[in-house]
Amino acid sequence: MEINAEQRDRTGAKYGMWFFLFTEILFFGGMFILYSVYRAKYAQDFHAAAAEENLLLGSINTAVLLSSSLSIALSISALKKGDYRLSVRLQTATILMGLAFLVIKYFEWTAKIAKGIYPDSPVLLKMSGGEILFFGLYYVMTGVHGLHVLIGVVVIAFMVYFTRTGDITSENFSKLENTGLYWHFVDIVWIYLFPLFYLIT
Amino acid sequence: MEDTASDYENSFYREKGKYKGVFSWLMSTDHKRIGIQYLAAILTFFSIGVMLGLLVRLSLIAPGKILSQNTYNQVFSVHGILMIFLFIIPGVPVAFGNFFLPIMIGARDVAFPRLNRLTWWLYLTGAVLVALSLFTKGGPPDTGWTFYAPYSIRAQANITLAVFGVFVLGFSSILTGLNFVTTIHRLRAPGMTWFKVPLFVWTLYATGWVQMLATPVLAITLVFIILGRVFGVGFFDPSKGGDPILYEHLFWTYSHPAVYIMVLPAMGIISEVIPVFARKTIFGYKAVAFSALGIASVGYFVWGHHMFTSGMSDTARIIFSFITFLVAVPSGIKIFNWVATLYKGSIMPNAPIYFALTFIFLFSIGGLTGLIIGSLAPNLHLHGTYFIVAHFHYVMFGGAGFAILSALHYWFPKMFGKMYNEKAAKAGWFILFVGFNLLYFSMFILGYRGMPRRYFDYPPEYFNLHLASTIGSWILAAGLAVILVNLIRALFKGPRAPADPWGGRSLEWTIASPPPAENFRELPVIK
Numbered sequence: 001m002e003i004n005a006e007q008r009d010r011t012g013a014k015y016g017m018w019f020f021l022f023t024e025i026l027f028f029g030g031m032f033i034l035y036s037v038y039r040a041k042y043a044q045d046f047h048a049a050a051a052e053e054n055l056l057l058g059s060i061n062t063a064v065l066l067s068s069s070l071s072i073a074l075s076i077s078a079l080k081k082g083d084y085r086l087s088v089r090l091q092t093a094t095i096l097m098g099l100a101f102l103v104i105k106y107f108e109w110t111a112k113i114a115k116g117i118y119p120d121s122p123v124l125l126k127m128s129g130g131e132i133l134f135f136g137l138y139y140v141m142t143g144v145h146g147l148h149v150l151i152g153v154v155v156i157a158f159m160v161y162f163t164r165t166g167d168i169t170s171e172n173f174s175k176l177e178n179t180g181l182y183w184h185f186v187d188i189v190w191i192y193l194f195p196l197f198y199l200i201t
Numbered sequence: 202m203e204d205t206a207s208d209y210e211n212s213f214y215r216e217k218g219k220y221k222g223v224f225s226w227l228m229s230t231d232h233k234r235i236g237i238q239y240l241a242a243i244l245t246f247f248s249i250g251v252m253l254g255l256l257v258r259l260s261l262i263a264p265g266k267i268l269s270q271n272t273y274n275q276v277f278s279v280h281g282i283l284m285i286f287l288f289i290i291p292g293v294p295v296a297f298g299n300f301f302l303p304i305m306i307g308a309r310d311v312a313f314p315r316l317n318r319l320t321w322w323l324y325l326t327g328a329v330l331v332a333l334s335l336f337t338k339g340g341p342p343d344t345g346w347t348f349y350a351p352y353s354i355r356a357q358a359n360i361t362l363a364v365f366g367v368f369v370l371g372f373s374s375i376l377t378g379l380n381f382v383t384t385i386h387r388l389r390a391p392g393m394t395w396f397k398v399p400l401f402v403w404t405l406y407a408t409g410w411v412q413m414l415a416t417p418v419l420a421i422t423l424v425f426i427i428l429g430r431v432f433g434v435g436f437f438d439p440s441k442g443g444d445p446i447l448y449e450h451l452f453w454t455y456s457h458p459a460v461y462i463m464v465l466p467a468m469g470i471i472s473e474v475i476p477v478f479a480r481k482t483i484f485g486y487k488a489v490a491f492s493a494l495g496i497a498s499v500g501y502f503v504w505g506h507h508m509f510t511s512g513m514s515d516t517a518r519i520i521f522s523f524i525t526f527l528v529a530v531p532s533g534i535k536i537f538n539w540v541a542t543l544y545k546g547s548i549m550p551n552a553p554i555y556f557a558l559t560f561i562f563l564f565s566i567g568g569l570t571g572l573i574i575g576s577l578a579p580n581l582h583l584h585g586t587y588f589i590v591a592h593f594h595y596v597m598f599g600g601a602g603f604a605i606l607s608a609l610h611y612w613f614p615k616m617f618g619k620m621y622n623e624k625a626a627k628a629g630w631f632i633l634f635v636g637f638n639l640l641y642f643s644m645f646i647l648g649y650r651g652m653p654r655r656y657f658d659y660p661p662e663y664f665n666l667h668l669a670s671t672i673g674s675w676i677l678a679a680g681l682a683v684i685l686v687n688l689i690r691a692l693f694k695g696p697r698a699p700a701d702p703w704g705g706r707s708l709e710w711t712i713a714s715p716p717p718a719e720n721f722r723e724l725p726v727i728k
Contacts, residue, residue: 011387012312012383012387016313016316016383019379019382023375023414023416023417026414026417026418027418027420029418030418030420030421030422030425033451034425034436037444038442038444041444042442119428119435120432120433120434120435128442129442129443130442131442132441132442133435133443136436137436139434140434140436144424
């Protein structure tokens with residue numbers, strides 16, 4: 001009976017996480033809808049504005065985030081096999097890659113702000129409507145995504161702590177598994193953001 | 202039946218937890234305690250909302266003498282924000298859903314009790330933020346509850362804080378839906394198959410999905426408003442290339458499904474009350490259950506009918522109008538099944554069924570007038586008039602509001618272990634019914650004759666109907682007062698309620714009133 005209750009709990013937690021990810025998809029969906037409508041309306045402006053993006057930094061960030069998804073997946077496998085030390089190392093690697101992503105993002109943003117391109121800036125307001133919207137969407141969508149990365153980093157830091165204290169074990173790993181799901185979601189959102197902002201010129 | 206005397210000592214009110222005093226409530230993860238707190242909160246906000254509504258009505262019989270134009274705008278906006286976001290959207294699920302969902306499916310609690318407590322804290326935080334927006338720099342929002350852009354982005358009032366409060370409330374609503382859907386999937390008692398769960402649970406299930414799939418869209422839309430006000434991001438600002446119509450689309454993508462968040466669980470209550478008091482099993486259980494899912498899914502595709510006059514292609518308008526008519530089909534199925542359940546039943550004339558029957562009557566008026574404004578030609582005439590105001594008050598208050606009153610009278614003995622005075626409840630019902638129809642039916646005529654909604658002043662020919670409506674508001678308030686005073690009095694002075702005063706068949710009536718701490722000593726097995 002006790003084992004049964006435990007199993008039931010684990011599946012329930014997974015249900016909860018998946019439902020939460022559905023709500024996240026719709027949350028980002030609102031932004032993607034704005035993007036598609038304005039992209040259709042101002043195709044030329046979007047094309048021109050995207051030239052401003054730094055393709056090299058964007059590509060590096062894509063690689064960093066994809067690798068971090070791999071490392072969190074491996075950390076779960078390591079945990080299931082009982083190798084706690086490896087799991088902690090892989091989780092820490094994920095955190096470091098998440099932070100690297102944010103640092104690169106920081107340089108991208110500051111480079112743009114240095115050029116005077118930020119919402120409501122005099123430089124931006126002189127541009128065409130479509131370009132204003134492009135950069136508005138760029139800041140909002142990568143900003144909200146970055147916030148999700150930051151939250152993910154904090155959550156994974158807790159997972160490292162839990163793995164060390166023995167709250168997460170090879171028998172009871174739903175916390176880490178659900179964190180992994182969340183991290184993959186953050187990764188997938190970026191997979192869409194990258195082409196929409198960097199590759200459309 | 203268990204021994205009630207010893208059970209009374211075991212009731213969840215007596216449970217000794219880790220915390221004392223007010224913290225034994227605020228820190229509790231018990232779904233019943235959370236439900237009771239939510240109930241107290243939503244009834245408080247409802248009462249404040251009623252007072253603001255009375256003020257709006259009072260101002261309308263003497264425009265300019267009682268409220269200034271600006272104050273009038275603020276009062277009707279806050280009336281809407283309170284009633285929609287703090288009362289009727291959380292409404293049935295957070296109060297009655299929290300209290301009864303686990304009991305009705307034979308569980309000890311919801312799937313995520315701590316998450317449940319978090320939703321309550323978020324709700325309180327959201328409420329505090331909305332309240333703060335009333336008293337801080339800029340003053341209360343004057344945009345109406347819909348926060349339409351671009352006005353909401355440019356207005357002087359403290360809209361940022363109010364909108365952030367609604368964002369937090371939305372978060373609370375999403376997590377409640379997530380919790381309930383998981384609970385219904387995972388924690389049904391052994392033997393309780395999908396087609397054995399009570400119909401109230403079915404409607405909570407459908408509502409939970411709507412909460413999860415619609416509310417995030419509102420959340421991001423509200424974020425856009427905040428970003429527009431604070432950072433000058435112009436997604437809805439034409440001078441920056443944005444399009445205000447898109448705001449309306451995003452807003453109604455949530456806010457139309459939100460109508461079903463309000464009314465679906467209300468229909469669930471009616472589906473519980475009617476069979477119990479008709480002494481029959483529900484007619485067409487599966488049809489009622491599936492129609493809840495039908496309403497929830499079709500309800501996603503009708504938002505355009507709020508925007509027939511905002512600028513849309515003819516094709517889009519015809520499609521939205523057609524789908525709007527489709528929603529009437531599952532709603533009609535429910536009404537048909539309730540009436541069929543009553544047919545040849547041996548009806549017990551107690552207070553809960555009075556409210557339930559009134560629900561059917563008023564909701565039918567609200568629903569049928571919804572078809573009038575859902576068709577394109579009359580909509581052009583009636584859009585933005587009092588006809589709309591009357592329509593949604595018939596659906597929201599006549600529907601969801603009366604269902605909440607029915608639920609209060611139906612489950613009051615179970616929740617508090619006390620009986621209320623039946624005669625006073627019925628007297629209150631009668632006064633409320635008369636006042637309600639005088640108040641809102643006058644608005645149908647006003648709207649039909651062209652009185653625009655939200656206007657502060659009007660030509661003299663509308664005065665008589667406005668006066669009738671305002672008198673109705675006083676009668677309605679008197680009825681509500683009788684009902685609430687009667688229930689509050691019963692809390693303190695009412696006689697002890699038996700475990701099953703109505704002969705109900707669902708699981709909550711098999712345990713003591715009020716229920717013991719973990720609901721069931723042994724989890725029930727359903728045959």
